[in-house]
Amino acid sequence: MSNSLDSPVPPPVLAAAQARRSHSKVTEDAPSTAELERLLGAAGRVADHSALHPWRLIALRGESRARLGRALADAAGLHGSGAASLAAKPMRAPLLIAVVSSPQPSHKVAEWEQEAVASGVAHMLSLLLHEAGWGVMWRTGPHTRSKAVAAMHGLAPGEKLLGWLYVGGIPDRLGSSHDKRAPLEHRLSTLES
Numbered sequence: 001m002s003n004s005l006d007s008p009v010p011p012p013v014l015a016a017a018q019a020r021r022s023h024s025k026v027t028e029d030a031p032s033t034a035e036l037e038r039l040l041g042a043a044g045r046v047a048d049h050s051a052l053h054p055w056r057l058i059a060l061r062g063e064s065r066a067r068l069g070r071a072l073a074d075a076a077g078l079h080g081s082g083a084a085s086l087a088a089k090p091m092r093a094p095l096l097i098a099v100v101s102s103p104q105p106s107h108k109v110a111e112w113e114q115e116a117v118a119s120g121v122a123h124m125l126s127l128l129l130h131e132a133g134w135g136v137m138w139r140t141g142p143h144t145r146s147k148a149v150a151a152m153h154g155l156a157p158g159e160k161l162l163g164w165l166y167v168g169g170i171p172d173r174l175g176s177s178h179d180k181r182a183p184l185e186h187r188l189s190t191l192e193s
């Protein structure tokens with residue numbers, strides 16, 4: 001039996017996933033809130049045990065990125081030029097989307113399952129942003145789960161950051177090709193008995 005994987009035109013989700021790559025350098029263009037909401041309407045449809053929606057996103061634009069930078073420097077206990085260089089990191093993109101795992105009370109769905117949903121939303125949103133023509137890179141760091149950074153985002157008790165999607169325009173001139181992806185077929189094994 002043939003399926004659409006065999007068709008000369010690859011199915012759109014397959015093509016989008018194959019084409020996705022991260023962009024570490026982006027321009028100052030950024031998607032609007034309306035565009036983000038539209039993409040999130042799709043990204044938020046990932047599999048979600050008991051439909052708890054155990055996640056939320058916080059868009060950081062403008063000066064809020066500098067506040068994040070100061071929180072990172074605080075968390076690192078840095079001063080002077082070390083603090084300035086860490087504080088500048090969130091300015092690498094015009095839009096940062098903080099991915100928040102926001103576990104909901106449940107007797108049935110463990111917290112790790114709920115984090116998996118939040119992670120899935122972030123991956124799906126990255127894919128959709130890339131398909132829409134935006135450059136995206138998911139970034140974290142040693143201070144992602146520090147108190148200073150949680151306070152800067154206004155996280156509630158129990159909420160945890162999974163990092164930030166750094167989003168911006170794709171530069172006309174891309175850096176040298178970085179596609180170092182290894183073949184992944186060997187990651188699949190099959191148990192039949």
Ligand SMILES: Cc1cc2nc3c(=O)[nH]c(=O)nc-3n(C[C@H](O)[C@H](O)[C@H](O)COP(=O)(O)O)c2cc1C
Pocket residue numbers: 020021022023137138139140141162163
């Ligand atoms: C949860 C998570 C956190 C990440 N944090 C970083 C990071 O802090 N710095 C970094 O260089 N890459 C980080 N990455 C990896 C990049 O987002 C990216 O996937 C990697 O550079 C490979 O590029 P590619 O997505 O084009 O294959 C992270 C990825 C994930 C899923």
